[in-house]
Amino acid sequence: MNQDWWKWGDPKEHRHLSEYPKMKAMLEERWDSKIIEDFLPPKKFDITEVTEKNKETIKDIFASLSGKKISFKTEDRLFVALGKSYFDAIRVLKNDQIAYPDAVLAPTTHDEVDYILLQAHEHNIQLTPFGGGSNVVGALSNDNLKSKPGLRISLNLRNMDKLIKLDENHMTATFQGGILGPALEKILNEKGYTLGHFPQSFEFSSLGGWVVTRSAGQASTFYGKIEDLVESITVATPTGTIHTPHFTHDATGINILPLFFGSEGTLGIVTEVTVKIKKVSRYQRWVCALFPDFDSGSLCLKECIQNGVKPSVVRLSDANETMLFAKLASEKHQPTFTENIKKEIQKWVLKFKNLESPCLMIMCLEEIGPNAASQAVFTKNLIEQYQGMVAPESVGKKWAENRFKSPYMRDTMLEHRIFIDTMETYVPWEDVPKLHKNLAKVLSTSKAFHKEKGFFLAHLSHIYPSGACMYFTLVTKMNPGQEIEQWRDIKTLVTETILQNNGTISHHHGVGADHQKWYLKYSDPLTLEVLRAVKQKFDPKNILNAGKLYNV
């Protein structure tokens, strides 16, 4: 799409004030003056050409990047220099002195971004990432660097717009960070899925941009903010690449993924994002209303959300905004927010005649799965489908009554020299049966476990769209005099089998001393360095739980 560099969005959709004569008249009346169209962008922008010397320098530094991916063109430098705020727009119209980058690089792969960052780091080149370019708080501005010497480049990530993997089995999808909303939703919708993330800028903002700005979509009250939708990310930084842990639901020390939420381009470039996808809702139900005032509507919404109503879209307009909607709806030849609504609004405003200035509320409810009340029925059908047999409710109730009692059995067993320990992990669904079988197999040939004499029990205890927590109970004869060695042998065998079958080090037990060896082995070195830097700030003398986790 041919986007105008300073105006919003698709040129085909651009509007002119003459399409809104009633609104224009209302403004003129309130302001008691004519509105004239005379604040237009300058014919030519005040932008210095990049010198041949600088062009050569930049081409040399990024010599491994295809020449086509490096641009010094004025239009490309303009396009990435500003976001879409009112402030940005008036600066354009005023031909204000804006800081433009010397070049725009447009990589297409993580490796290219990585290369660009390493080279920029080596040569002290300032770098600003550009995703969708829809920011409205000056996040793309480089004015603070105007007086700083040296070269500046911008990274236009719009060509990093590919699906890397759609994993229907685990309901996740991995995209490159530069993909815009519509392309992402199109890919997911074709398979019956959605991310459910629709910020106002949806059409012109990128997945990576959503992550680094902590984006909220119009449907986030139901689906969650972007922080709730991301499973893992890959980030290129000037000192190397970070792959955050594959899953968010484990207990393997500190996950540094959240450090990148809200990092606004200061820590690295988010090149790949794995998101948690949802099935497209079966139907949507709208509830709309008018309230006598803003406070009543606001109290109503508070009651809704605190009592378990979970709308996707919800908007409560105050009286002014509602009136403007009504005004817009009454414009002639107005293709948006239109005739139908006009009639409707006027109808209820009339009905609502006791109220001088009503407030409009709209709310959308999503029907994704079975209703809570019918979940039991749905589940029972599935049980039959999987050759199961429904059992009485009392079994579950009894479990709940006694659920905190089972650990008491452990101690008397120990005093009778019975080995009994529990271990746990989070495993993707496809690895659940594999891990179960493989662990049974390795234990049945383990001398420490007394092979077939040992008892190996397992259960799933927490489920996620992407997998489950597997919990193991191991019972065998204790080896007198060798109790500690026996435990170490079994612990090592189980942990390594878990890791070989794509399980995490822990789902909820944590790292402690017992898992630290594996935590250190499987943690990314740059992540460990960052955590040590954090530790150094909080606890410079290393007095708190010294030697634990990353801190060795």
Add this chain to the structure above:
Amino acid sequence: MNQDWWKWGDPKEHRHLSEYPKMKAMLEERWDSKIIEDFLPPKKFDITEVTEKNKETIKDIFASLSGKKISFKTEDRLFVALGKSYFDAIRVLKNDQIAYPDAVLAPTTHDEVDYILLQAHEHNIQLTPFGGGSNVVGALSNDNLKSKPGLRISLNLRNMDKLIKLDENHMTATFQGGILGPALEKILNEKGYTLGHFPQSFEFSSLGGWVVTRSAGQASTFYGKIEDLVESITVATPTGTIHTPHFTHDATGINILPLFFGSEGTLGIVTEVTVKIKKVSRYQRWVCALFPDFDSGSLCLKECIQNGVKPSVVRLSDANETMLFAKLASEKHQPTFTENIKKEIQKWVLKFKNLESPCLMIMCLEEIGPNAASQAVFTKNLIEQYQGMVAPESVGKKWAENRFKSPYMRDTMLEHRIFIDTMETYVPWEDVPKLHKNLAKVLSTSKAFHKEKGFFLAHLSHIYPSGACMYFTLVTKMNPGQEIEQWRDIKTLVTETILQNNGTISHHHGVGADHQKWYLKYSDPLTLEVLRAVKQKFDPKNILNAGKLYNV
């Protein structure tokens, strides 16, 4: 409660193997040997008394702390030295060389913890926090410090067990970090709320411990892991106190709260935690089943969770675990997991006779709010209750059709010299009406906004149990030649009014250049320092978006 220092939990609940004769016989048969009770804890533990000199030193260093809160008693030092794992237990039974702290300090307030940390930092004293003491992966072990010279203390947080604030209006509760599960739930249940967090260790694990170990409760599939339940925390660190931002649902740069999830005592002591509470469910419905094998049950659960079934408790046992349950249920005089179940299990195992080794699944469904299908009805009732009038569904549908069109109007308005900008924030419910009124009021007296000539529109766009996102549209005459000053004046007025009315700097727009001034002013200095240390690791030459966010 008088807890045994190495055995699990409440001594009144302790069990003896003789209560499980069938299980004992099964083990003896499989192992072909008698089980004898001869692995008992030593009469006296190998623990060195603290020297008088060290006692005096510790008392001196922590002189401001009441003497009653410092203990050198063997039993107190024993109690905090180990967790509750099999490995910890066999070390006790073997009288293995365990590292014990020299003293146990038991603070009752955040200020006391802060004082202890500052003093320990000053005097290079090693410190290990102790919450509930239920850890099973060696998190409490200090064996790695055995050869390190210097004094070691343990912080027993069990007396930090108070409710600080129950905020029913916003559905949050603030507790001290040392409170154990039952005390916390009791306080909440009395008012009709729950946290919904029930790890197996619930009775003997602490809120702060859940946070630093990334705990998952038995009902976390429905309520979320502890990471999902926390709004904010207060942490004492050796270099000062961190209060994380009050809310998690904003877009004000990086929230460092997640750095403490999984930090396992290495970064600081979590002294206060504000949690998101839920209304107690109206009823619970159990669905239980037997499957012919583990894989069928696992596929069934995968289908459930991917199709919107959201159980709180879910457990699928493999054939071995199911058989052990059946065995336990058939023990005589067995007070737990009992007769009722026994009969039930036997009954369906018989019914299920085609299957040699069935797998038991139990699942609990919570009815918290109205069902998805009845949310519309529930909401419509509320609308009437708040004097609203239900409007046609078409209003919402039309909004959705046109939702990405509105920004296009902006540009033509600018060219006609009309000021139009949008600003947004997250506000607690009680401040919603206040902020709405106050902002209208300050704008109506603002010269830059042309007082009463300006149009101020507002809506709520995202709702949470604790508050809502408020979104403002401002329209007025542009001041020719003073466009930038006018915008700065209005931006400043709006942002400062938002902050004075307890709003956040941003709910979803971010920080960028426009909000940086306020971000820096309202961010905690230690947080900024930590973020700079992280930046230094990733981007030591400061080439990425230099000067943005914390990076000045």
